[in-house]
Amino acid sequence: MSASVKAAVPILPAVDVATSLAWWTDVCGFTESFRDNTPPNYVGISRDGASIHIASITDKTVGKAVGEQTMVRIVVDDVTLFFEEYKQRGGKVHPNGGLARKPWGTLEFAAHDPNGVCVTFLE
Template sequence: MEHLQIAIPVLASLDIDRTVKFYHENLGFDRIGWKDKDYAVIARDKIEIHFWKCNDKIHPEHTSCYIRVKDVDGLYAEMKKAGVVHPNGALRDQPWRIREFAILDEDGNMIKFGENL
């Protein structure tokens, strides 16, 4: 029996409203499952991300997650146009046979997106 079904990243946010707005406007997260001043649940396609309110930027600046995608080239073009690609995160083929890139949100959370080659 397969017990593990899905992983949901829980990232730190210095300002929940600002974070939700950023992910909606720049990353295309178009569904809000929950939002108050301390916690948010947002989604795009089959991916859900949770955010918890923190007061120290060290948390988001030292946090990341990885999301497997389809059509990584198309998503990269979308994220590049939005201006959110990590300065060192340009799209490239990795030796571990994944084509990937990375973005940074306004608080410093890094998200890597990758597709198997």
């Protein structure tokens, strides 16, 4: 018998945690689960079965560089509906990341969070 993996919780970098938190909650529909301080340096968010943490990187140059090299893929049950919700909340789609069926079979769209993290929502 082997152990099973129950979940994964990515920790995303942010130069400004409050700004990233607002994008994730106001635009992507996640809910704040916890925070360390006000304003926050470390927060947890969730939506349905997914959890994400956002951590402050105090050096703005390093933080932006790390953010722009970070990617996260989030699986949803109806990406077309999620896409419409995202746009209605004011979400901007990556210029090359419109809703499309990819050669590997997923239907997905991509965006950048305020720190430059590439976020792909897919089914």
